[in-house]
Amino acid sequence: MKYALLMYSVEKSWAEADEATREKVYAAHGRFSELLRERDAERGGEELALSNTATTVRVRDGEALLTDGPYAETAEQLGGFYLVEARDLDEALEFARQLATVEDIIEVRPVVEHPAG
């Protein structure tokens, strides 16, 4: 199964973080990517730009409405995601717990896999 590990964190602290802190976080992500590669679990993932650059699209009466900003407004914002291949939810949660050592909140979401054709 594919799972998206969605990472939420307080953007302000990241914006205010000094170089050494950023280095540490990047190094932790490097180690996490290494773990996923070892387990052949990595299926993709990117860091996302700050949430104020997001645009939300929703369709109403057949028309796409665009709004400025992310969909959910909370203290934490979606900052990036990993796409992983896991045997089941327990393995996906194991990855998420690893990641939670660097990021505040991880939302684990199964990826809907549509049959080909």
Next chain:
Amino acid sequence: MTVVEAAFREHRGPLLATLVAELRSFDLAEEALQDAFAAATAQWPGEGVPRRPAAWLLAVARRRAVDRRRREETLTRYLPLLITEEPRTPSAADDSLGLLFACCHPALGRESRVALTLRFVAGLTVPEIARLFLVSESTMAARITRAKQKIRTAGIPLRLPTPADLPERVPGVHAVLYLLFTEGYRSYRDEVAAEAVRLTRLLHDLLPSDAETAALLALMLLQHSRRRARRRDGRLVLLADQDRTRWNASEIAEALTLLAADAPDSPYGLQALIAARHATAERAEDTDWPAIALLYARLEAVTGSPVVRLNRAVAVLESEGPAAALRLLDGLEEQLPRNHHVPAARAECLLRLGDRAAAAEHFERAAVLAPTATERDFLRGRAGTGSGG
């Protein structure tokens, strides 16, 4: 009861657990089992009951599951992987436990966990579960459907967690098992309580050195051992008035052995020690109330629970007298406004102090709050005793 009904009662739970584990589908397992019981209803009265009813039912259910799967064409290619004629290597106990851990997965809400466990591990029907939790059938059916979907979509595994995950997952399973037991015990559904005991025993076999599991099993066995003495002619019989020869001696002995090995200062451990003090008193008047009051004080320190304080007050009533007990009861009505045991305990204290009118008033308050007719009758009877009538 017909033979099919008897077989249904006895085998439904374990068969459902086995089928879910084999078929990896809650819905298909339920449908296949229903088909098998329908077939039994049609065939057994004419052809006689098979020698091994459970094996017969399982074989029929497996065949029906294959038929149903065949009809769903896209799944046909998985068939050989799903159903095998040879006995599978994991035992039925592993199936039940794997399913139990899936149903108690922390990714599910607490209410869903209990409902799923009752449905797919204990094998109760949806109307039965709805009655047990005093919600409508449609509410319960919707809750179970949502939980089943989450298990399937989120990929919650139907097997035991890895050894590394087990310690974290076991307390959640304990909570569901004890709730299963207390709900069965409270509502006089002995088969539900017995199912909780069976599952806890399986868990204890899996984790023989886990002290909490041993304590929980001991606690359940001690309470369960009194099931035949708790009611007489449909009326509630107090612990003190129970015929102790009707207590199940082998269950008590087993519990005491479990506690001798491990008695942790934990909620289940302390409750088990309290139950053991009651179980080992030959007559009600031999009960070691001071020891029980001390154990309750330790339990209150561990849990901070007002319910524990209430029980402690009852033990103190027996060991130190009504005045000390009333001091412990003070303020509990506000903390437990809907609990009928609080006014009942206060009434007992007042009765000991000789204030019959006040006692009768509190017994009536308790009767209004009591959840079952048996308890209401009992409380009104006590009020009658109190006023000399």
